[in-house]
Amino acid sequence: xxxxxxxxxxxxxxxxxxxxxxxxxxxxxxxxxxxxxxxxxxxxxxxxxxxxxxxxxxxxxxxxxxxxxxxxxxxxxxxxxxxxxxxxxxxxxxxxxxxxxxxxxxxxxxxxxxxxxxxxxxxxxxxxxxxxxxxxxxxxxxx
Numbered sequence: 743x744x745x746x747x748x749x750x751x752x753x754x755x756x757x758x759x760x761x762x763x764x765x766x767x768x769x770x771x772x773x774x775x776x777x778x779x780x781x782x783x784x785x786x787x788x789x790x791x792x793x794x795x796x797x798x799x800x801x802x803x804x805x806x807x808x809x810x811x812x813x814x815x816x817x818x819x820x821x822x823x824x825x826x827x828x829x830x831x832x833x834x835x836x837x838x839x840x841x842x843x844x845x846x847x848x849x850x851x852x853x854x855x856x857x858x859x860x861x862x863x864x865x866x867x868x869x870x871x872x873x874x875x876x877x878x879x880x881x882x883x884x885x
Contacts, residue, residue, distance in 0.1 A: 754769060754770065754771055755768075755769075755770035756768065756769055756770070757770070761860060761861070761864050762861070762864050762868075763868075764864050764867050764868065766863075789867060789870070790863055790866065790867060792859070792863065793806075794814045794848075794850070795814065795827065796814055796815055797814060797815055797816065797818075797821045797822045797823070797827055797847075798815040798818040798820070798821040798822075800822065803822070803827070803830060807830050807831055807833065807834060814848050814849065814850055815849060815850075815851070816847040816848060816849045816854060816855065817849040817851050817852055817854065823847060824845050824846065824847045827845055828845040831845060842866040842870070844859075844862055846858065846859045846862070
């Protein structure tokens, strides 16, 4: 598939997967500015956020820095690698606090790094279930 033929998420896509005893409900929210006002409605009750930045679009990086990060499109020639993306987002590390955070190179087009990112997230969810359990025990996400 030609990377230029892949379009950004428009609106909302919903999915559910079970991995290593953890049930994930995914809400793939579009990043367009007019949709950002909806984000807090979704992540207010979430246990994790995966923010994907187009690492081949250098002009949008300052705007993305204000938000969050997976360095997507690592398959595109001359994209920014993790070594270039991470320091930009580290400028906002004080806003993340003690939350687990990772910048990873991925390619949604060919799947590189996606499994590693999801497994890192599974490990964090399991660890945080013990260290910082859900306030409402009905929210327990481990099977």
